[in-house]
Amino acid sequence: MEQTWISLVTDLGFPVAVTFYLLHRIETKLNTLIESIVALPEKMR
Secondary structure: OHHHHHHHHHHHHHHHHHHHHHHHHHHHHHHHHHHHHHHHHHHHO
């Protein structure tokens, strides 16, 4: 049973880390996009 968990973590550890990294990058870009959209009506006046 213990060998199964070690194998599972080893196999899935890297893809999970890459996924979290990419989600973090996308989140920062989405926040910038949201701020731009919110500021757009004020700039159009």
